[in-house]
Amino acid sequence: MASPPQAPPLHRIAAPRISAEDVVVFCDFFYKKTGISMDASRRYFIDKRLEDRMAANDCNSFREYLSLVKFQPGGAEMQALINEMTVNETYFFREDYQFACLTRRMLDEIADRKDPRRDRIRIWSIPCSTGEEPYSIAISILEDWPRASDFDIEIIASDIDTRALARAREGIYQARALHRVSPRIRDTYFRKLDGENWQVVPSLRESIDFGVINVSSPTQMARMRGIDVIFCRNLLIYFDDLSRRQTAEHFFDALNPGGFVALGHSESMSRISNIFVPRKFPEALVHQRPLP
Amino acid sequence: MGLLKASGGNFSPTPGVEERASLDHADPAVRRRAVQALAGEAGAVDTLVAMLPHETDNGVRQAAFLALASAKTAAAAQGLAVLLGAADPALRNGALETLATMPEHARDLLDPLGRHADPDVRIFAVLLAGEIHDGDIAQWLIALAQAEADPNVCSCLAEALGGTGAPGAGEALAAIAARFPGDPFLGFAVDTALQRLSEG
Numbered sequence: 001m002a003s004p005p006q007a008p009p010l011h012r013i014a015a016p017r018i019s020a021e022d023v024v025v026f027c028d029f030f031y032k033k034t035g036i037s038m039d040a041s042r043r044y045f046i047d048k049r050l051e052d053r054m055a056a057n058d059c060n061s062f063r064e065y066l067s068l069v070k071f072q073p074g075g076a077e078m079q080a081l082i083n084e085m086t087v088n089e090t091y092f093f094r095e096d097y098q099f100a101c102l103t104r105r106m107l108d109e110i111a112d113r114k115d116p117r118r119d120r121i122r123i124w125s126i127p128c129s130t131g132e133e134p135y136s137i138a139i140s141i142l143e144d145w146p147r148a149s150d151f152d153i154e155i156i157a158s159d160i161d162t163r164a165l166a167r168a169r170e171g172i173y174q175a176r177a178l179h180r181v182s183p184r185i186r187d188t189y190f191r192k193l194d195g196e197n198w199q200v201v202p203s204l205r206e207s208i209d210f211g212v213i214n215v216s217s218p219t220q221m222a223r224m225r226g227i228d229v230i231f232c233r234n235l236l237i238y239f240d241d242l243s244r245r246q247t248a249e250h251f252f253d254a255l256n257p258g259g260f261v262a263l264g265h266s267e268s269m270s271r272i273s274n275i276f277v278p279r280k281f282p283e284a285l286v287h288q289r290p291l292p
Numbered sequence: 293m294g295l296l297k298a299s300g301g302n303f304s305p306t307p308g309v310e311e312r313a314s315l316d317h318a319d320p321a322v323r324r325r326a327v328q329a330l331a332g333e334a335g336a337v338d339t340l341v342a343m344l345p346h347e348t349d350n351g352v353r354q355a356a357f358l359a360l361a362s363a364k365t366a367a368a369a370q371g372l373a374v375l376l377g378a379a380d381p382a383l384r385n386g387a388l389e390t391l392a393t394m395p396e397h398a399r400d401l402l403d404p405l406g407r408h409a410d411p412d413v414r415i416f417a418v419l420l421a422g423e424i425h426d427g428d429i430a431q432w433l434i435a436l437a438q439a440e441a442d443p444n445v446c447s448c449l450a451e452a453l454g455g456t457g458a459p460g461a462g463e464a465l466a467a468i469a470a471r472f473p474g475d476p477f478l479g480f481a482v483d484t485a486l487q488r489l490s491e492g
Contacts, residue, residue: 120296138295141295142294148294149294151294152294152296153295154295154302155295156302158303204295206297206298207296207297207298208298209299209300209301209302209303210298211300211302211303212303213303219305223302223304223305224302241393242361242362242393245358245361246358246362249354249355249358252351252354253324274350274354275350275351275354290350290351
């Protein structure tokens with residue numbers, strides 16, 4: 001005979017208190033683990049998410065929770081914490097002038113240095129969040145780059161947030177994420193699931209290689225080599241100067257000579273590092289690893 | 293051809309089959325890896341500071357500067373301060389930018405740099421002071437302005453003092469102007485700095 005259902009514990013009633021000192025300790029710890037600089041003044045944002053994670057783990061104090069995150073074998077709670085603390089709001093064809101720059105300028109330059117019988121073109125979207133960016137890149141290439149069928153093109157998409165990656169692989173979006181998608185493109189690359197939701201067609205979903213990369217992990221970043229274009233938009237704004245510089249250096253190593261980095265419109269590589277050469281195309285300013 | 297089917301292979305750890313990296317290898321990419329491999333090792337700071345003046349590739353240099361910035365030690369700051377006297381402007385600028393990332397150590401170097409025989413190094417000392425957000429910096433700039441005899445250093449000092457808003461900055465600027473009565477550029481620099489001070 002089955003046991004009667006039990007009421008869930010009332011965690012929310014007595015949420016553990018988090019002090020200002022705890023927040024400072026947490027921000028320092030989170031920065032060391034992820035490179036992301038949390039602003040300790042955003043107390044509501046941080047407290048709310050920490051309290052949720054502490055309650056989910058039945059931790060009665062911040063100290064207890066921090067011990068769990070630091071020493072748990074496998075790091076599942078660290079990943080859950082990262083998932084809570086990262087922001088994943090985006091939409092298709094956001095800052096699409098950079099995709100126009102990709103298909104009108106960057107890809108031709110890259111293709112001219114490659115042999116289509118032997119060489120692939122490799123594009124990396126980081127952070128890819130819930131997938132809108134890598135899918136937008138793929139659609140832009142298929143629609144707007146006349147030489148797309150001449151080359152093998154690989155799109156790699158990574159994020160630190162495993163929950164966002166799961167959603168990206170699933171490829172289901174509400175209509176508001178598609179507000180910049182024309183009806184023709186929508187009907188070509190999406191299937192309507194119901195009144196509110198659309199799903200990316202299987203062939204496009206299967207063409208993107210999604211996976212976890214923590215930018216602040218040199219080991220994980222070292223796996224990325226031979227990339228031709230990196231889209232890293234609106235990530236570095238969360239980093240401090242040193243982490244930005246380290247990330248720029250990782251990107252340099254990941255790129256082939258002549259490869260490009262596209263940053264968000266409010267980010268400036270010249271303030272981070274002089275290791276790249278600025279390339280001002282009519283559509284966008286991007287940053288190039290110098291050719292030998 | 294066209295978009296490839298995802299393989300999942302991009303996220304798998306790959307066994308290292310790296311060529312042993314050497315700092316004097318002909319290929320800059322190998323030298324860069326050698327620099328990166330030094331990060332965190334004992335004695336790395338001395339090695340990096342010694343190799344930087346001879347290194348011509350910007351990618352290798354930047355990796356070395358990043359390793360020093362990450363080390364963030366007094367020894368790294370000392371080594372970078374020596375590079376401020378180099379003849380190569382890119383090397384000096386790289387050293388300055390990297391020193392600015394470690395204000396806790398750079399602060400202690402301002403006095404010796406401000407007394408350096410080379411006016412270019414003193415200019416870098418003033419620029420470095422401008423990067424350090426510390427309440428005592430204005431007093432250091434004011435003290436330096438009392439006796440600085442080089443017009444280029446004084447021009448740099450005028451700009452830095454104009455941004456401090458500190459009591460005593462106006463007098464220090466006036467002292468600079470009085471020391472170079474026939475120099476129209478310095479007069480302009482001082483007037484501009486005084487204007488900034490008055491605007492708060």
